Amino acid sequence: MVGIEQEVYEKKYKEYLVLTLADYQEGLKEGKLLGLKCNDCKQYTCPPMMVCQRCGGMDLEKTELKGEGELMTFTVIRVPPEGHEAPYIPCMVRTVEGPWVIGRLDYDPDKATQDLCGKKVRMKGAYEWPGDKFSGGPLLCPLFELAE
Amino acid sequence: MRDVAIIGIGHTKFGRSEKKTNIELQNEAAMMAILDAGIDKKDIEAVFQGAVFPGFEEGQVMPGIFSNSDLGLSPVPCTRFEGACASATVAARDAFMYVASGRYDIVMACGTERALIMGTPYATRTFAMGGHSTTEGPAGLTFPGVFAMAARLYSRNYDIPFDRTLECMAHVSIKNHKHGALNPKSQFYKKLGNLTVDDVRNSRMICDPLTLLDCCPFSDGAAAIIICAADIARKYTDTPVYMLGNGQGAGGPLARIEDITKPPSRIYSAREAFKMAGLSPDDIEILELHDCFTSAELIALECMGFFDWGEAAEATAEGQTEIGGKIPTNMDGGLIGKGHPVGATGVAQIVSVVEQMRGDAPKGNQVDPVPEYGMTDTLGGDFGTLVHHILGRSKRRK
Numbered sequence: 001m002v003g004i005e006q007e008v009y010e011k012k013y014k015e016y017l018v019l020t021l022a023d024y025q026e027g028l029k030e031g032k033l034l035g036l037k038c039n040d041c042k043q044y045t046c047p048p049m050m051v052c053q054r055c056g057g058m059d060l061e062k063t064e065l066k067g068e069g070e071l072m073t074f075t076v077i078r079v080p081p082e083g084h085e086a087p088y089i090p091c092m093v094r095t096v097e098g099p100w101v102i103g104r105l106d107y108d109p110d111k112a113t114q115d116l117c118g119k120k121v122r123m124k125g126a127y128e129w130p131g132d133k134f135s136g137g138p139l140l141c142p143l144f145e146l147a148e
Numbered sequence: 149m150r151d152v153a154i155i156g157i158g159h160t161k162f163g164r165s166e167k168k169t170n171i172e173l174q175n176e177a178a179m180m181a182i183l184d185a186g187i188d189k190k191d192i193e194a195v196f197q198g199a200v201f202p203g204f205e206e207g208q209v210m211p212g213i214f215s216n217s218d219l220g221l222s223p224v225p226c227t228r229f230e231g232a233c234a235s236a237t238v239a240a241r242d243a244f245m246y247v248a249s250g251r252y253d254i255v256m257a258c259g260t261e262r263a264l265i266m267g268t269p270y271a272t273r274t275f276a277m278g279g280h281s282t283t284e285g286p287a288g289l290t291f292p293g294v295f296a297m298a299a300r301l302y303s304r305n306y307d308i309p310f311d312r313t314l315e316c317m318a319h320v321s322i323k324n325h326k327h328g329a330l331n332p333k334s335q336f337y338k339k340l341g342n343l344t345v346d347d348v349r350n351s352r353m354i355c356d357p358l359t360l361l362d363c364c365p366f367s368d369g370a371a372a373i374i375i376c377a378a379d380i381a382r383k384y385t386d387t388p389v390y391m392l393g394n395g396q397g398a399g400g401p402l403a404r405i406e407d408i409t410k411p412p413s414r415i416y417s418a419r420e421a422f423k424m425a426g427l428s429p430d431d432i433e434i435l436e437l438h439d440c441f442t443s444a445e446l447i448a449l450e451c452m453g454f455f456d457w458g459e460a461a462e463a464t465a466e467g468q469t470e471i472g473g474k475i476p477t478n479m480d481g482g483l484i485g486k487g488h489p490v491g492a493t494g495v496a497q498i499v500s501v502v503e504q505m506r507g508d509a510p511k512g513n514q515v516d517p518v519p520e521y522g523m524t525d526t527l528g529g530d531f532g533t534l535v536h537h538i539l540g541r542s543k544r545r546k
């Protein structure tokens with residue numbers, strides 16, 4: 001009879017993800033920005049993915065980023081999608097470790113002007129979106145505040 | 149690979165479809181293209197379709213197979229393509245490949261959408277699904293939000309005063325609405341044709357700094373093209389338009405792209421298309437690009453190589469993207485002036501370039517002399533899918 005014994009077959013099976021989205025979200029809930037450090041190029045990956053975002057290497061370990069960085073750009077959403085209440089400020093932050101992350105900025109939307117771009121920011125926690133019938137449950141993103 | 153030609157075009161009026169379903173809109177565009185090509189519809193061997201949200205709009209998946217049935221094309225295959233707002237352009241690229249490879253001689257590429265039926269909050273929610281749900285979803289990011297962020301970054305990258313950046317962006321809206329108002333198929337036909345910078349800046353704020361007039365509308369509509377092997381094209385038409393080159397690129401989560409004014413997916417896709425066609429931006433005489441938002445047009449022009457980094461803004465304000473300028477862009481009105489039924493847009497852009505090459509574009513929008521080479525650029529999601537087609541009035545240079 002051809003084929004492989006179930007026990008042998010099961011032993012051959014392996015999964016490779018070092019940090020799942022659920023782990024990342026759990027970290028945010030605790031106020032931590034989790035990511036990966038690459039043992040090949042020593043650079044950082046955040047949010048998590050299968051391989052190093054810089055060199056594509058697979059030798060990764062879980063790490064915590066400082067949650068500090070520069071506000072690269074932002075917008076004030078006045079017309080939101082169903083399930084969100086405007087106004088609010090999504091932003092892109094370049095972390096001190098290198099990766100850019102998407103988050104929300106805790107700031108008065110009516111006072112948010114272009115000169116915010118370039119300011120130092122730090123993570124003050126997470127914004128938790130309860131989610132909707134499409135999102136597969138609640139989702140979190142970093143919540144930033146000005147550090148200067 | 150064989151040479152491939154477009155021999156038939158169909159394009160419904162864009163705007164609100166009060167009565168016709170996605171399937172019926174698709175049927176209209178398909179019938180226009182079949183009659184324009186003068187083929188026997190039984191000669192169509194396969195259909196390639198874009199349709200982004202039919203499940204959310206009408207509770208319908210696989211709309212294309214029902215169109216096939218309604219048109220009497222069954223049982224030839226129909227496949228729906230995924231690429232968010234670039235779905236139809238992806239469909240046209242694969243349709244090209246099936247003919248170029250010799251598998252089929254005559255096929256149809258098409259697309260349909262009925263987004264207005266969803267209403268703005270629900271439509272904004274479904275459109276945002278084209279972004280990365282798990283990192284961009286909780287931030288409440290929307291597509292106008294993404295291009296608002298891109299506008300701020302653009303101003304900062306190139307040290308262009310923010311107010312001046314917004315003025316230059318307004319010129320994109322002014323130009324595209326001017327030409328949309330002249331296009332009988334556009335959502336804003338005979339409307340908004342004489343905007344000023346103040347009109348654009350003072351319209352309702354959507355996502356700071358993008359106002360309503362910086363944004364394309366939600367739209368309903370459909371488009372279709374008939375594609376065949378170049379060696380039989382002249383059996384059907386005296387004005388075949390050849391598909392000389394194409395490219396496609398994939399992006400990723402927005403944060404991982406980092407500088408979103410230079411998305412690698414678009415640069416890669418455009419270069420692939422130019423390489424395949426053996427042409428450069430200097431050869432292109434009509435360009436239909438994905439102006440979902442005013443800032444998007446500037447970014448697209450630079451990524452494709454029509455202007456250096458940071459120069460598309462002033463070039464636009466100077467009229468370099470108008471008729472008589474360096475590269476007439478979106479002379480059908482673009483997404484901003486003509487409308488953006490997402491599942492149809494890519495094929496609708498190709499239809500507009502073919503019209504230009506036949507000399508059949510509406511007065512005021514037709515480039516004179518008739519362009520020899522044209523190009524389309526379509527974006528799906530926030531740089532998730534990029535597709536380019538280069539078209540010409542003569543076959544590929546060997």
Ligand SMILES: [Zn+2]
Binds near residue numbers: 039040052054
């Ligand atoms: Zn690495």
